[in-house]
Amino acid sequence: MPTADGHLARVLADFRAGKVRGLARAITLVERRDPLTRQLFEALGPPAKSPLVIGLTGSPGTGKSTLGDAIVALSRKAGLSVAVLAVDPNSPFTGGAVFGDRIRMQRHALDPGVYIRSMGARGHLGGLSVASREAVRLLAAYGFDLIILETVGVGQSELEVAGIADTTVVVMAPGLGDGVQMIKAGIMEIADIFVVNKADLPGYERTMQEIRSMQNMGPKLAWKPPIVATVAARGEGVAELKQAVERHQAHLAASGEGKERRRRRLEEEAADLVAEWSRVAARKLVQEDPKLRRRLENEQAPYGVAEAILKEQGARLVPGVSSKEKPK
Amino acid sequence: MPLRIVMAKVGLDGHDRGVKVVARALRDAGFEVIYTGLRQTPEMVVDAAIQEDAQVIGLSLHSGAHMTLIPAVVDELKRKGAEDIMVFGGGIIPEEDIVELKRLGVAEIFPPGSGLQQIVDFLRERFPEEAAAPA
Amino acid sequence: MKVRYKAGSKAEWQEAFATSAKRDDGIETSTISGIPVKPLYTSEDLDDGEEELPGEFPYTRGVHPTGYRGRLWTMRQFSGFSTAVETNRRYHYLLKNGQTGLSVAFDMPTLMGQDSDAPTSRGEVGHCGVAVDSLADMETLFEGIPVGEITTSMTINSPAAILLAMYLAVAEKQGVAFNQVGGTLQNDILKEYIAQKEYIFPPEPSMRLVVDSIQYCAAEVPKWNTVSISGYHIREAGSTAAQELAFTLADGFAYVDACLERGMKIDDFAPRLSFFFDAHIDFFEEIAKFRAARRIWARHLRERYGAQDPRSWKLRFHTQTAGVSLTAQQPELNIARTALEALSAVLGGTNSLHTNAMDEVLALPTDKTARIALRTQQLIAYETGAASTIDPLGGSYFVEALTQEMEDQAEAYFKKIDAIGGVIPAIERGFFQKEIADAAYRYQSELESKRRIMVGVNEFEVEDEDELEILRIDRSKEQGQVERVREVRARRDSARWSKTMTQLGKAANSTDNLMPYILDAVRAYATEGEIMGKLVEAWGLYTEEAVI
Incomplete structure (x- = not known):
């Protein structure tokens, strides 16, 4: 086994040399919440440019991967390099998963300007948003112009992920009857743009109408999410979607909301990191310290112990490697 | 983090029963399977495995082109400096060809009639850390 | 149905069965498809319907009044390998051996x-199988075989229209009129999306090509079976018997709908639609499936589509024994498996x-194993007596009950498919694939x-198996075929080729029937x-x- 530092040095060298393997392995580090992650980012420094991050979310069967594929195709024509991060749920029972998102994007398989990565939303609280946010940051550092973050709109994950994207696109399709589900899941609130895909199928008008009436029920917003009809399989409506994204970007810039979102994102990220670090450390502490365990037993409530850990352990909750030991 | 496996159908045939059943079994064993679909060329499979940072590539084919396509995957891995990614395969492959494929660097071939558990056990043995049975 | 056993005797049997010791090996008693079966069927399991005879609507007992007394089934061994030259040699061998x-x-x-x-x-x-790149290969494949005297089945789907055109062009060269050419084209694109995955175009233009070929043959090649609607691949992909039955017939209805939409009359094309099923190892379930298939098709064609010609009602089918039931372990056992499966097809009335x-x-079969396979059919036909009585299992309590069960399950699936909006939307939703x-x-x-x-696989294994002598395809033949197609391209009349290709391209974007254009391109030695x-x-x- 290579040493941890040796591994990091190799990953960094490959990453900086523009080798896909370096990028892929760096993403694995953040994905498995490796303690080397912090060193990795400190070594890489802030990204030179900030790419556009589009979030794509929708129920299974809406054709969201096909839409992703069509956006990739359009962006490649414009000479942009594109990364796709496809986040899918893992089985809650075994932790396993089968990811099939690449199938839809086969035509880009050998294009060096396209990177596709499947990622499991492993169900650990908050972990997904931290991991995918960091993966997005790595993709930015690697130099992609556009990053597409795909999530399945069936649970909490897409809400977390919405915080990462600059523009969140909610994809729907006729005949799936998922309108009500989406309201329940809070999906209406996160949409910057709605897409009704498979607009060549009967019932698409009705789906458009449903979205419109749901929008009318909600509060009046400075940005009213436009509804774009697409037939992604034939590339139809994708240019219109691109224009809608551009308009949304312009709105973010002009209204100052973009800046606000970025500020909020960083705040969230810091808070998430505190949560993640202290959770990992606290679990270990409780397991190893008989006093804490006894206290929990006596009090039959977690508050006192939680407070004690935060107060007494403070800095020691920050994971292992100090930032001074940067690899060369 | 679970073991990551790229499963692909190389060659022109579309018989995906085997690859899908194995993909499900590997999922149920707690692994992450990236299924890349039908008619993958060796170059596509290797690129996918590198992008996905998979430790393993599983190939399935029934068209009879295994002696051309499976070694092509192994060669492509070498060419891309990724020979640490393990390759296994399954499909209609006669014993004599299995011997030759193993000589060329394929870790294992599972001919028709192999049990799913056999494949899971094989991967757990090769990757004891990543592939531990779920608690 | 009138119960004929003695009063009280059924209760006695039930008591005896319940109190007796039974096998305790944990092995499923349901069919291989998971249909629960009872230990005993009696007259109580039959419905009160009228008794049916062979050759009579809805043809549960067979489409011919004579069964195999009139004519045995066609023994049709699927074969092809390597180059057209070598496959042609195998065809001559098979025809000489009674195929x-x-x-x-x-x-x-x-x-x-x-x-x-x-x-x-x-x-x-x-x-x-055999490589066919252009008309030149098709000519070689049928060298010395009079295509007017035999029937030929071609297993091909996405490019089916092209291979049909090549076959017709060979007939033309042999001086055989199109209306004398008989055979079957698989041409079943829907099951490709569902199971075998040898699709190329999206479903809609694919369906147009299928309907083009049906329409063309209805007018020009009336003895040609235009689509062999196939459950075989659906079953081999892992479906149950009921799914095979239901999805295949649903595909059949989808072709009927597409032809009607084109403006064709049902009785002009329905008689030339045929079917292709799997004969799996669960003996009685398979027999029931074949019987149910005939009945369902007849009812739907007559009642739902209003077909008048009884030939439209009659479901004729080809059967292949189940490839997935065979094992690499102790492969000789496959002879026994195949024989049982073949018998189920015969008892189910296969054509x-x-x-x-x-x-x-x-691997692909050797001359010897191919001969044993053919001989197995001959053995069933000539030694077992299975061909002497029409639908010999008709009236069996068990088989009749299973036949009904198959029909019920299929009808339930038709409802589900309709609810999704039809076969193509169900394909696009992944419905069949998921099932x-x-x-x-x-x-x-x-x-x-x-x-x-599975005998020899998860039980009754042997330690050291003898290696079977298998057919090896000479890999050097590949280069020869590569050179051959290049030679064809170099040798042909390029002006004529180019003209036909341009016309084909235009026609593809129009609504013209493409068959004549494809035929012209094939005649000009355009490659597939x-x-x-x-x-x-x-x-x-x-x-x-x-x-x-």
Whole structure:
């Protein structure tokens, strides 16, 4: 086994040399919440440019991967390099998963300007948003112009992920009857743009109408999410979607909301990191310290112990490697 | 983090029963399977495995082109400096060809009639850390 | 149905059965498809319907009043390998040995509509069947075989229209009129999206091509069976018997709908639609499936579509024994499996039959194993007496009850498919693919836990197996075929070729029937890959929604 530092040095060298393997392995580090992650980012420094991050979310069967594929195709024509991060749920029972998102994007398989990565939303609280946010940051550092973050709109994950994207696109399709589900899941609130895909199928008008009436029920917003009809399989409506994204970007810039979102994102990220670090450390502490365990037993409530850990352990909750030991 | 496996159908045939059943079994064993679909060329499979940072590539084919396509995957891995990614395969492959494929660097071939558990056990043995049975 | 056993005797039997010791081996008693079966069926399991006779609507007991007394089934062994020259030699051998029809197996590049010299054909040329790139190969394939005197079945789908055109062009060269040409084209694109996955274009233009060929044949090649609507591949992909039955018939209805939409009259094309089923190892379930298929088709065609010609009501089918039931372990056992499966097809009233060779799980059959497979059919036909009585299991309490169960399950599936909006939307939603994948996984799990036994695989294994002598395809033949197609391209009249290709391209974007255009291109020695390329230009490629 290579040493941890040796591994990091190799990953960094490959990453900086523009080798896909370096990028892929760096993403694995953040994905498995490796303690080397912090060193990795400190070594890489802030990204030179900030790419556009589009979030794509929708129920299974809406054709969201096909839409992703069509956006990739359009962006490649414009000479942009594109990364796709496809986040899918893992089985809650075994932790396993089968990811099939690449199938839809086969035509880009050998294009060096396209990177596709499947990622499991492993169900650990908050972990997904931290991991995918960091993966997005790595993709930015690697130099992609556009990053597409795909999530399945069936649970909490897409809400977390919405915080990462600059523009969140909610994809729907006729005949799936998922309108009500989406309201329940809070999906209406996160949409910057709605897409009704498979607009060549009967019932698409009705789906458009449903979205419109749901929008009318909600509060009046400075940005009213436009509804774009697409037939992604034939590339139809994708240019219109691109224009809608551009308009949304312009709105973010002009209204100052973009800046606000970025500020909020960083705040969230810091808070998430505190949560993640202290959770990992606290679990270990409780397991190893008989006093804490006894206290929990006596009090039959977690508050006192939680407070004690935060107060007494403070800095020691920050994971292992100090930032001074940067690899060369 | 679970073991990551790229499963692909190389060659022109579309018989995906085997690859899908194995993909499900590997999922149920707690692994992450990236299924890349039908008619993958060796170059596509290797690129996918590198992008996905998979430790393993599983190939399935029934068209009879295994002696051309499976070694092509192994060669492509070498060419891309990724020979640490393990390759296994399954499909209609006669014993004599299995011997030759193993000589060329394929870790294992599972001919028709192999049990799913056999494949899971094989991967757990090769990757004891990543592939531990779920608690 | 009148119960004829003695009063109280059924209760006595039930008591005796309940209190007796029974096998305790944990092995499933449901059918291989998971249909629960009772230990005993009696007259109580029959419905009160009128008794039916063979040759009588709805044909549960067979489409001919004479059964096999009139004519045995066609023994049609599917074969093809390597080059047209070698396959032609095998055809002469099979015809000399008493085979009554030819059935062409094409190699993967041909099935996928690409030429032998395409980069992705590497390693695949001549492996699973014969390579046919152009009319020149088709001419060689039927050298010395009078196509007016035999019938030929061609297993090909996405590029089916092209191979049909090549066959017709060969007939033309042999001086045989199109209306004398008989045979079957698989041409069943829907099951490709559902199961076998040898699709190229999106479903809509694919369906147009199928309807074009049906319409063309109805007018010009009336003895040609235009579509062999196939459950075989659906079953081999892991479906249950009921799914095979339901999905296949649903596909059949979808072709009928598409032809009607084109403006054709039902009785002009329905008699030339035929079917192709799997004969799996669960003996009685298979017999029930075949009987139910005839009944369902007849009812729907007459009652739902209003067909008047009884030929439209009659479901005729080819059967192949189940490739997936064969094992690489103790392969000689495959002879026994195949014989039982073949018998189920015969008892189910199949119109033609292919029996697999014992080594097919390992490679393509050798001359010897191909002969044993054919001899197995001859043995059933001439030694067992199975062909002497029409529908010999008709009236069996068990078989009749299972037949009804099959019909009920199929009807339930038709409702589900209709609710999704039809076959093509169901394909696009991954409905069939999911149902099949679930069934396949269930069966595999049952094998793993030994609730089902595959002899020689998960029970009754032997330590050291003898190696079977298998057919090796000479890999050097690939280069020869590559050179051959290049030679054809270099030698042909390029002005004529170019003209036909331009016209084909235009026609693909119009609503003209494409068959005459394809025929012209084929006559000008356009290759299969070139013709498909033209169509892809117009229609694009299809990729499927992933369903695991």
